Amino acid sequence: MRVSAYVIHTRPFQDSKILVDLLSLEQGLVRGVWRLPKKEARVIPGPFLCLEVELTGRGELKTLKSMESLHRQRSLEGMSLYAALYAHxxxxxxxxxxxxxxxxxxxxxxxxxxxxxxxxxxxxxRRFEVGLFSELGSAINLSSTGRGEPLDPKQLYQFHEKFGLRPYFGEIPKLTPLLFVEGKVALDYHNGHWSDKQVLSLAKELHRAWLDSLLNGKPITARRLLPKQPFQGERLLGVPIFRAI
Structure with missing residues (x-):
């Protein structure tokens, strides 16, 4: 089988062989074994390049018979490189x-x-994460309450991982929410207002917690390469609160 794919991870496997993770159009995430060329010409397949790959094998671990580039090689540097490694x-x-x-x-x-x-x-x-959550069936709903009720732009809501948005009226919740958010900010997030600093700040905090939940706490080591910038804004009951500015 031939597929169009990008290399998103490589690691040593056996002598003169490596394991390659590919994101392919036809088969999704594919893991295969690639035999390196002769020592004097060993080149590990690089990332960020669309390849045509020939796969063989019926099991989960495929054999990569050939890899040919479909476009000219381009490299990423600095923060763009770190962002791509995080996505990988x-x-x-x-x-x-x-x-x-x-x-x-x-x-x-x-x-x-x-x-x-x-x-x-x-x-x-943030847009990449939103799309990924949606395609995996784990989309974050900030367009309505957990009961399907429309949001009031001026109302403050508490967001829980399992229950979604719930109106907040100043009580002490039995379960500490992931965050508090005003209706307008939640709707701006839902509508993709990524130029809004509050929306970006909300998305960063929310997506980090969402990813941690999806990964059951497994660490994401590439986060160390990206700016930490811990949340410096307002908090309520110890968790971030996002209001329209």
């Missing part, structure tokens, strides 16, 4: 093997193309 890590940890997910392939392709263009990185990553 969460893809390898979240995606099941050998399940076709074409929309995630195109989402990743969109991210890489925009990282090459030099646009602002934070909005790109």
């Amino acid at each position: 890590e969460i893809l390898t940890k979240l995606l099941p093997l050998n399940l076709p997910l074409s929309d995630i392939y195109y989402l990743y392709q969109w991210l890489i193309e925009n990282l090459h263009s030099g646009v602002a990185i934070a909005p790109l990553l």
Whole structure:
């Protein structure tokens, strides 16, 4: 089988062989064994390059027979590189093997193309995460309450991982929410107002907690490469609160 794919992770396997994780259009996340060329010409397949790959094998672990580039090689540097490595890590940890997910392939392709263009990185990553959550069936609903009621832009809500948004009237909740958010900010997030600093700040805090839940607490090591910038805003009952500015 031939597939269009990007290399998103490599690691040593056996003498003269490596394990390669590919994000493919036709088969989703594929793990295969690649035999390196002769020692004098050993080149490990690089990332961020669309390849045509020939796969063989019926099990989860495939054999990669050939890899040919479909486009000219382009490199990423600095924060753009770190952002791509972060995307690679969460893809390898979240995606099941050998399940076709074409929309995630195109989402990743969109991210890489925009990282090459030099646009602002934070909005790109947040939009990438939103798309990834949606395609995995774990979308975050900030468009209505957990009961399906429309949001009041001026009402303050508490957001719980299991129950979604609930109106907050000043009581001490039995379960501490992940965060508090005003209706307008929640709706701006839902509508993709990524140029709004409050929306970006909300998304960063919310997505971090959401990813930690999806990964059952497994660490994301690439986070160390990105700016930490801990939340410095207002808190309520010890958790972040996001109000319209």
